[in-house]
Amino acid sequence: MITAERKPFEQIKAVTDQFENILVVGCNTCVAVCLTGGEKEAEQLASQLRLQRKNDGIGGSVETVTVLRQCENEYVDAVAAQVEGKDLILSTACSIGPQLFADRFPKVRVAPAMNTNMLGVVKQHHVWTEYCAACGDCGIFNTGGICPIVRCAKTLLNGPCGGSQGGRCEISPDVPCVWQLIYDKLASFGLEGNLSRIGGPKNWSKSSSGGPRTMKKEGFEP
């Protein structure tokens, strides 16, 4: 899932204090699962803002609404009535949400309440770990189902580096060297010899370094 954490309240306040009528919009998918930007968290943020603004003598209103996904036009467009008359849309979605609101409601200012951080998996209760950088050309079949792009601190495609010690990454003894994990996984299939072959250069044009990407599902008209 996409994970995102709420910005510090003081940062949000510095933006919202400039506006009179605010709509806080939650998103009930990824950020709801990671307990940071779903309906409950959007309502908590709206309550916190109302209280702070009352104490600071700021007029206007803070309303809230939550949609299923802020990454789809139909859900964003469905709250047009609530957006009417607002000066600011404050989104608690990942950073896709506020951008789509800015597209769909070009006359209303939009602000993110969140910092989007990664594509992650739940490793423990309430702990997420990054597993994918969306590079657009997945090669993990060759690395035992383990991504060196996002899980190696140096994004090495032919590792390990010289800093790997005792199976741990040089950035911290708490972090496994992903190339040790890859070696162990391939060895469990008797394939560790594959690592003696140097992989060719990766085509990074499919990553975000090739500019904004578009995906079109074959067989469907936009």
Ligand code: SF4
């Ligand atoms: S190789 Fe690319 S697509 Fe595959 S897991 Fe790694 S970053 Fe994600």
Ligand code: SF4
């Ligand atoms: S120690 Fe391993 S995981 Fe860390 S940077 Fe070097 S190769 Fe990558």
